[in-house]
Amino acid sequence: MAEKAFQIAVIGGGPAGYVAAIRGAQLGASVVLFEKDTIGGTCLNRGCIPTKTYIKTADVLNEIRSASQRGIKNDPNAVVDMPVVKAYKDQVVRQLTSGVAALLRSNRVTVIKGEASLVDEHTILCNGASYQADSILLCGGAKACSIPIPGIEDPNVLNSTDILEITELPRRLAIIGGGVIGCEMATAFRGFGSEVTIVEAADRLLPMMDRELSEALAPCMEKQGVRLMLSSQITRIENAGSSSRILCAGGDVVEADKILLSVGRTTDTSCLGALAGRLAVENGKVLADEHLRTSIPNIYAAGDINGKLMLAHTAFKMGEVAAENAMGIHRSINLSAVPSCVYTSPQAASVGITEAEAEAKYGAASLKIGRFPFSANGRSLASGETEGFVKVIVLEKYSELLGVHIFGAQAAEMISEPASLIASEVTAEEAADIIHAHPSVSEAFMEACSAALGRCIHLPAKH
Template sequence: MSRSKWILLGVVALAMVLFFVLDLRQYLTLDLFSELYRENPGKTQLIYFLVYVAVTAFSLPGAAIMTVVGGAVFGLWTGVVLVSFASTIGATLAFLISRTLLRDWVQKRFGSYLESINQGIEREGAFYLFTMRLIPAIPFFVINLVMGLTPMKVWRFFWVSQLGMLAGTLVYVNAGAQLGQVQEFSLQGILTPGLIVSFLLLALFPWCARFALARVRQRKLYQNYPMPDKFDTNMVVIGAGSAGLVSSYIAAAVKAKVSLVEKHRMGGDCLNTGCVPSKALIRSARVKHYAEQASHYGLKVPEVEVDFPAVMERVQRVISTIEPHDSIERFTGLGVDCVTGSAEIKTPWQVEVNGETITTRNIVIATGARPFVPPIPGLDQVGYLTSDNVWELRQQPARLLVIGGGPIGCELAQAFSRLGSQVVQLDMAPRIMPREDRDVSEAVAERFAAEGIDIRVDHKPVLFESDGDCKWLMAEHQGEQVRIEFDQLLMAVGRKANTEGFGLDRLDIGTTPQGTLEVNEYLQTSYPNIFACGDVAGPYQFTHTASHQAWYATVNALFGRWKKFKVDYSVIPWATFTDPEVARVGLNEQEADEKGIEYEVTRYDISDLDRAIADEEAHGFIKVLTVPGRDRILGVTIVGYHAAELITEYVGAMKHKLGLNKILGTIHIYPTLSESNKFVAGEWKRAHAPQRLLAWVEKYHRRLRGG
């Protein structure tokens, strides 16, 4: 830091120390300035002006009080002029102090995080600042300091602040002016019409300002898209996956006219290429595994032969059985106008499908996501499968290479391994299932290794090559090149939101760094009448989360002018359907550590559970994170048989703010797996038993025995 910056920092620090040590705030009073004003009006105005500038420049408390005092002492218009210019000059000085002392350091250290903010400031910085000045949701001194860290020009900051704070200044100074006219501080003296109106203005100003700004922003946003006089529908939903189906169902249930557009198959990824087919495949693989473990149950079973084409046909049969639940016929019967074709958003009010235009008051984007395929050299040469097209296989791969250690990669790797493929699972991370705690991923990895899956973590794919029927991957591991041969390749490294191809670029609707559509807490995009939900919106790409979001998107779209609801992500469960299953809700240890949240861990080993022993499923554990010293649940992870079912009790407990004591006091059927939930609560209770009280109780019982 340069010498000049050190001097400036010293001046700022000295001013703050003197202000608090000498308690200078006691002099910012109505009596002091009133007395000075009677003796020397001009000198008092100058002193007031300079003190106000100093208080604002050094971000000291007292600016709001001085604003009211200014109105009481100098009257409305003189007070407005003094406060308006003093506050703007002081704010600009605070802006410059922040920029001089902190901007270079902050931009250097956090430049990548601030890049989007900087771009927004350069593009619409004046409007952002004006909005914050007009609606002081953030304290003004914070705005001054934060804006100093951005590329905003000093002159722009000055005049926008001058205009933005003027309305609020007028309201506050007027309140002070009305107080200054009070002759006696009695109930009758205070309850004058002028003072009552002033207090009403103080209360209503933020609401009026917010409403006015919303109207201005909406007018600016829609200036090139005039609203039609009438609409064909209340809502158009694009995408018939989980989010789109639920949105359409809810809209039709509340008697809105809704059109559902789908260019492929109803049901989306979950029904056709995701949850349903994968669980059907996992079930077939598990049955084969059970048959191989028959001796543990006292049974003798001949060697099981896998008919792979029949297994894959069963998968399609399961899809066909569930398909009517999501069919055009069913949703048409529910009152939804189902349209098959590619949708294109022409304006915020128009969606074109098959050459025909549908006018609508609201649009819900529920286009889902697709498998992400990284650009690895040679990938197209060797060919690859994803979770979209793996279901087309009818010949079982002898050697399957699975790239990806997340839920999809783990589920499919184990399923194919159990069906008889030789599986190599590769991931760049140091362990599979990296979002889970280390003990969780290690438990799954140990089972995979025991079943013959070759796990290669900390391996970076570099190059795919082939020579006739021989295919191989060159990967980098600890600085060395490793060759891995395979017959089929399955890419399972994540999913990418479907945001292209239906007109979003025309409206310049933004996306997040993760590639999902940028939505607010009401699931609105930058256009208030265009909503997004499901995988395309994130942040969670689960079928049940998509359905959860769909309710908020639909209700806010149809009734948002009267009441809007913020989407609730407080209790989001999920599961990975490996064997053992992994289910979680809330925080795990690594997330709590990353966020600096204190917690206690209570653990119960399922191997001690009677039902698990009887079922030959005595493995896994339950781990509950609680607030230290209390039974409030922060998060739960379950590893074991039917973990996805067992987690539901904790989901309900967290949703309705029930602690472990309530779970412990609830009767659980014996013998069941759900008893493990009660036993882990018992472990917590035992660890928090009141030892001093129990010592006195022990003495009491001893005395009763005559000891």
């Protein structure tokens, strides 16, 4: 006998889950949300928010250290108090998670703390009680990956959750993986004062992003003192008591007090329960169509669990779409213009396709590439943040914006404009005609569009 029946049941209280619960409630549904940990999921508790809090702290430290260049007299030997750094991060996280919990209460969503799993198409089991729902939304999220390296169980090896809990700054930090999390944590801990080494198997950092962004980031990180070991294959990890060493093919050795394993995330499908063999799953990801509907019509999968695009902002939108479809609104998800951001120093951000992807699809002769450096942007010069550029990829025949890639101090904020324009099918010519505020860093995007069209005013003429 079911304890209570609801129109919508949501498993997982991360970005997809809590948004889905609130949207369902807005549409008049009775909603129950199950969360086994803390509302907010990885993003608020162990991902986006705490990492960006650390990165901002590192930014403040770096600004203090370089303030004398602007005529400010201070102590350039500023250091971090790691317990206070962590406490500040925890306070930010608590404020946001409690805010989300308040939003759920205000929308009369029933929240059950516990690990939930499917019993059948309409029944969920949690804490020994069963719950019925007309529609079920699976928002189980993802968990950190591991890799089969001998010695990976070393107590000095931390995952991306563990490293946010340490209260003693490691003198030497080695990071396995040069993807988004690895590069962001390198930025934060190098700013804090750790000696940081990134060990990456690929030949470049951020291998999923446009190559120019990777090639621009690497020397900036090295200039900041981060050691990069690219194209490095790890053979084993050896414990040396309070420290450890990473051994690589070819004889390279990295000595470290702590090692961060940062090799990506994988879907968490533990909520499937009795339907694990019935719901269609491919490579560990719950298959869902453009409406987020799974192979069982009344069950939806939103966010990381479906593996479509494992970003918090896509999870937000998927949660909305899944809830609306569960309530009879016919809506699909479009992931063609989703921005990706890396909060390094400088930042990297992209939307659309890379130059290599555009060349493969259309041919290099069909493309126009426009670039504008921040060193030619007035606001960037005034701010002392001249590193980087905006790059636009344009299909010449239609003046179509295929991709925009930004490397610079404000890249993550700037990328929203090109994302909006690409989603709205605005052409590069139209984007170049939009009047931007002056002085602003966003002018660089307009200038890059103009450069692709051969009409940029603020770059030297090409002869």
